[in-house]
Amino acid sequence: MTALDEVKIGGLGASRLRVEDQRFVRGRGTYLDDIKLPGMLYMEIVRSPLAHARITRIDTSKAWQIPGVRLVLTGEMMAQRNLAWMPTLSYDTQAVLATDKVRFQGQEVVVVVADDPYIAKDGCDAVEIDYEPLPAIVNPEQSAAPGAPIIRDDKPGQTDNTCYRWEVGDREATERAFAEADVVSSLKLHYPRSHPSPIECCGAVADFDAGTGKLTVYMTTQAPHIVRAAVALIAELPEHQIRIVSPDIGGGFGNKVPVYPGYVHAILASILTGRPVKWIEDKTGNLISTGFGRDMYLDAQMALRRDGKILAVRMHADTDQGAFFADAQPSKFKVGLLHSAFACYDIGIGYITAQGHYTNKAPGGVAYRCSFRVTEAMFFQERMMQAAATDLGMDQAEFRRINLRRDVAFPARTPFGFLVDSGQYHKCLQVGLDAIGYDEFRREQAAAREKGRLLGIGISTMTEPLGAGNSREYDILGIKMFDSAELRVHLTGKAILRTGARTQGQGHETTWAQIVAHELGIPADDVVVEEGDTDTAPYGMGTYASRSTPVAGAAVSMAARKVRAKARKIAAHLLEVSEEDVEWELGRFYVRGAPERGASIQECAMAAYSNMPDGMEPGLEATAYYDPPNLTWPFACYIVTVEVDPETGVWDVLRVVAVDDCGVRINPMIVEGQIMGGLTEAYAMASMQFQTYDADGNMIGANYMDYLLPTAWETPGFELHEVVTPCPHHPIGAKGVGECAAVGGPAAFVNAVIDAIGDAGVRNIDMPLLPDRVWTALQTRQSVSGAPPVGRS
Amino acid sequence: MYPAKFAYEAPRSIQELLDLLARHGDDAKVLAGGQSLVPMLKLRFAAPELVVDINGVPGLDHLTEDPDGTLRVGALCRHVTLERSALLAAEYPVMAAAAPLVADPMVRSRGTMVGSICHADPQGDWASVLMALGGHIVAMGPRGKRPIAMTDFVVGPFQNALQPGEFAYEAVVPPPVGQRTGTYLKLERRVGDFATVGVAVSLEHSGGRVVRAGIALTGVGPATINAADAADVLVGKPLSEETVEQAARLAAEAAQPQADHRGSVEYKRHVVATFVRRGLARGEVVAA
CATH class of the missing domain: 3.90.1170.50 (Aldehyde oxidase/xanthine dehydrogenase, a/b hammerhead)
Structure with a gap:
């Protein structure tokens, strides 16, 4: 007997074509x-x-x-x-x-x-x-102004437009660190309101x-x-x-x-x-x-030692929540996971405050491919990193090298309480720098500048927490953020799997079957996956915030292992040996020392219904509820090069290099699709996409004439690279990935344009980096704000 | 799409079409490519009693050049036909430059140049192109055909000079008096986006001099803007740095942009000037 080839049966690592596409490409989906x-x-x-x-x-x-x-x-x-x-x-x-x-x-x-x-x-x-x-209120400044009309006069006791206040970290230690700093770097910016805008x-x-x-x-x-x-x-x-x-x-993205x-x-x-x-x-x-993303204002400072070491960070965020605080956000933290910022850097001290503001705008804030404000956290972090390196007169890559956590440092506690599980940050950064040809580009950039051409390079490195819960810190309406899977193996060795997640493009019907194939050796084609009907699916918290693989995917593994444990008893019965003498290889049990004597998982399934051992309950099925011990922490390094037209402010992307470490990849093709989709959205947010408001509170961006989705024509090509650091606490070593590129990508584009402008006066241009804003920055040599209201009232 | 209720007619001849328009006057709306009218119906911004679909009317899809060099673009000639035309690529540089910049491939496969001009959206590209080329629209009505100069055709935002009972039969570009150069430049944030700024620059050269010039602007005013002063400074002399600068300045002054989410007033004027400069740089011609 030769062991099964896992990739051939559609197990882990197989770039299996998506099962669901069989019906979607034929127009046979049921929306x-x-x-x-x-x-x-x-x-x-x-x-x-x-x-x-x-x-x-x-x-x-x-x-x-x-x-x-x-x-x-x-x-x-x-x-x-x-x-x-x-x-x-x-x-x-x-x-x-x-x-x-x-x-x-x-x-x-x-x-x-x-x-x-x-x-x-x-x-x-x-x-x-x-x-x-x-009077309409369209930004936090107006919302907090003395005498502003009270939007929520329906709420007893509401005397202003404050929605919430929140803080985390060590204020006193942070102040001490700032007092001792050689250099204090600061940055203010606005992450504009964007919308998930699923096609359906x-x-x-x-x-x-x-x-x-x-x-x-x-x-x-x-x-x-x-x-x-x-x-x-x-x-x-x-x-x-x-x-x-x-x-x-037809697409969700948190909407x-x-x-x-x-x-x-x-x-x-x-x-x-x-x-x-x-x-x-x-x-x-x-x-x-409906639910939008971001619309957050940041005022941040970083305390630095002259040699490039970050001593502490301090941030204040104002969030524009719209008229109702309607985030679908399961954490115990009012501003989501904003305090995951700087998790990839070895920083011991920090302090974050946040205030939510009611405004006369649509409610929401945490949607759009974002693990509850992680997108803002990582954008602020990487924009701040660029500003700080510039203030120190230090190279962007070198500044990150000095501060990224070392491989031996895991698990690592952040100043805001997260426990980062694993990673190879320096390796990822180096793969990215080598791929883009960092040193050579810097030489090209200097030569081009002599001729009046503006080239720029932007780096974004980040780790983000994906896979809510654990049950201690995450719940919705009191229901803990676990997830579930129920696996039923039929008589002939075929199986049905149901989970509490809900696929909306992620490809669960394909990838969950691959996990079963990995755990049991049942070919993925023999496993049908069903989700989305509360009468049949086990209780679960759904799919968003890149949580399916970390949580429901883990539950699939655990359910399959329960099935395997029962099948082992059946195999012992079939092979007429004691359970301790039964060994497992993919798809098959065999007798220790006599590998030719074996029973396949399919034979065990048949026996579960037709020849079970005395006293054993018939059937071969199991349910698992999985409460993750921690979030998973993928790492990514995105590097973008651009050229800016100094006459019009138009900028073109030259190259995009992405290095993603999301642990073990179940289906590499689907992972790459996720990363390309995320980078496309990152490019959209950086270049063209926003919902803004005029002074009367009219939304600009309520149709596809004003709210732009990039097409294949302008979307740049992406060069993808991979590093694998298995997640130490996930059953198959996988980490979340769905949102990484949309979270970490935008800063790489913005950093590249700011780098191209290369003028210390231009610390920031708010997204989207419309040609108008880039040109204005070049003219005025100052930062350009994109905060509403815009245009005429 | 849930428009308000409307009646629908699909005439099979020009006479049938004229009869319908005569009978219904202002209550009728002509449907050619539908790329502007259908969205208006969907949003219920337009609620005509009758939609007259001219797609079944023979003899309206022409793209022809008369022996004297007059170009005729019929009411049913699609953008894509213009985009793929060898004649335009060889002889009509401004039109050839504009055609692939109109909207996106889906719109171009269905929409028409004449329909786009009739829609009179200040952000429509073809109106600027036809204006810079000194062209006109041929209206057809109960009393036959009449030309309406492009400079007179757009009377306001989304308003054209057609009378009740008339439809736009074709767009006409007059024969050249010199060698044609020029281009259409458009700043858009994405394929299919409306122009932040669009500039059509058309030149005709003869004997080392510019003998005819037209400059028209898209998206920087309440209607398509004819930058006649800017064009006039170019005529009668060779292109020079000085005249180019004058034209760029005058065109920027002719623009009447508004600040919006696409850009500030200063920026839009600046891009008009930049595009005029760039358009004229491409308009240079080796002395014939």
Whole structure:
């Protein structure tokens, strides 16, 4: 017997083609809008055109008169049912339909349900609403200004626009370190508001069956069990009578974690009409009202020794939360994992403060391929690193070398309490520098500058915490951030695997089967993966924040190992030896000392149903709930070179080198796809993508004319490299990776442009680095702020 | 897409089309490529009673040059046809430069030059190109055809000079009086983005001098801007550093940009000047 070739059976390391693509490329996916139930009605939302206004009159009578309109819901009707407001996952409240005021442009005010979507739209057009405009607040400075109008006057005891205050670290030690520093470097910047903008918008098909009392909701959610819990706890419906089904999802990126008012409208509309109700958000509705990312202001300082050693860091962050504190953010920390900043550097001391601000903008803050504000943390970190090296007159790569943690230093505690598990930071940096030809580029850059050409190089190195929980520090509505897997091996050795995660492009149907293949030797093609239906899937917390492989993936391993443990007993029975004499190799048990006498995993499966040992429970299946001991800590080094046109401020990317260490790669092709997707988004954020507001609170970026997604034409090519440091606490040594490039990438692009400008006066240009901003920096030799409001009021 | 209710007609001849337009006047909207009208319908910014789809009308998709050198672009001639035209690549440098910069490949495969000009979006590229080339639109109505100079065709943002009952039959570029040079330059943040700034520069040279010039600007005013003063300083003499600088300055002055998320007023004016300079640098010609 020769052992199985793991790659051939689709195990770890196999770049197996994605199973789900078989249906997607044929147009046979089942997305939410493909679901059509008998008697289904259609729902549309009337949104506020104003950012801040008192509602003085709502008249829905003309809408009710349109033939085919079945229901018109107002805030008042919601209030009668105690549903005008709902709790958010960040322990605030959010208006389901506005009653008193509208607090951001695009807020939900009236809902129309009709026989078809055309009539529903006509109904929306027929609704009359009078508003009394109030001053709009579009940034934290306005929000905190004395005399600013109180946005959340609905909240008892709320006397200003402060949403939260938070701090972490050692203030006194930090101040002492700053007092002793040779050099203090500082930087202020704004990470603009961006939007996950999945191609499929949000929506729901709610189906309340009065006959059985069962509520089924098909919904674009990355976390179906969280929604079921929310409906059970908030609406006080019995949990066994609620079924949340998340069908194929056309992209999530964090946009589909929160519970949105539209879901509540659709559920109530189905209960009131007794018919299924479909709500499909349009693109503007999605961009103008659902969970966004960032919109954070940073004021940071770094205490430095002349030789380049970082002594301490100090940061203050102001977050623009919009009108409601509606982050879908499971940590115990108000500003997410912002304090993961500087984790890859050997810095002992630091202090961070943060303040959240209510503004007249859409609520959110933590979405868009981000592990709860890690994106801001790493951007600030790497922009600060560049500014500090510049202030020291030190080379960018050398400054990082001096401060990156050594390989022997793990596990390492950061000044903000994280325990970093593993890494080879110096090796990754060197692979990147060698790939780009760092020293040679510096020579080219100097020569080009003589001729008036502006070349630049930007480096970003970072480790980020991925894979919430552990259960001590992470929960949603009190439910701990574990995850789960349930593996059932059938009679013939084929298997079905279900997990509590929910794939939305990550390829779980492919990669989970590979983990089973690795653990059991069952070919990946023999394992079907199912997720997303709360009636069948084990309890899990869903897919976001790069947590699936660290948590649900680990649960898959553990479930498979339980199956293997039982199969070993069966094998001993089949081989007529004691269990201690049974050895395992991939796909097969054999007798110690007599390797030709063996039983395959498939033979064990057959025996589990047909020839089990006396006293053994039949069947071969197992469930595992996995509570991770720590987050996983992938490392990445991104290096970008650019050329800036000094006449127009237009910049072109010359090269992008990415070195990712995400531990053991389950499916290298999918990992590379994740990294390329993340780098594309990083390039988008750095170059073109933002949602901003004018002084009246009108959102600019509520359609694809203003909110830009890069196309294949302008997206640069990516050169990918790999270093592998297995995660010491994950069953198969894997780390999260989905977000690394989107998190660490933006700073590399920005650092490259700032490096190209090469003028000490230009410490910062806020993203996106539009040609206008780059040109202005070149003209004024000063930093350029991108904070709203923009343009004319 | 859930537009307001509208009636739909698809005439099979120019006469049928004219009859429909005569009957419905202002309540009718012509659908050619649909790349502007359909989004307007979707957003319910436009809610016409009748949409008249001219795609089935024969004789409107021409791209032809008359013996005297007059170029005619029919109402149904798609952007992609212009983009791939050997004639344009050889003889019409400004149009050849602009065609691949219009929107994105999907829009170009369906949208039309004449439709884009009729839409009169100040950020539309073709209006500037046709204006710089000194071209005109041929309107057709119950009383036959009439030319409308491009400089008169756009009467305001999203407003054109067609009368009720008329449709735009074709766009016309007059025959050259010298050797054509020039280009179209566009600053966009991404393929398919509207222009932050677009500049069409058209020159005709003869005997070492510029004998005709046109400069028009996209995206820097409430409508397409004809920078006539800038073009005029170039005419009657050879291109020189001095005239180029004058033209760049005058074009920047003619621009009426607004500050927005694409850029500041100063920046947009600066890019207009820069693009005029660059366009004229490409417009240089070895003495014939």
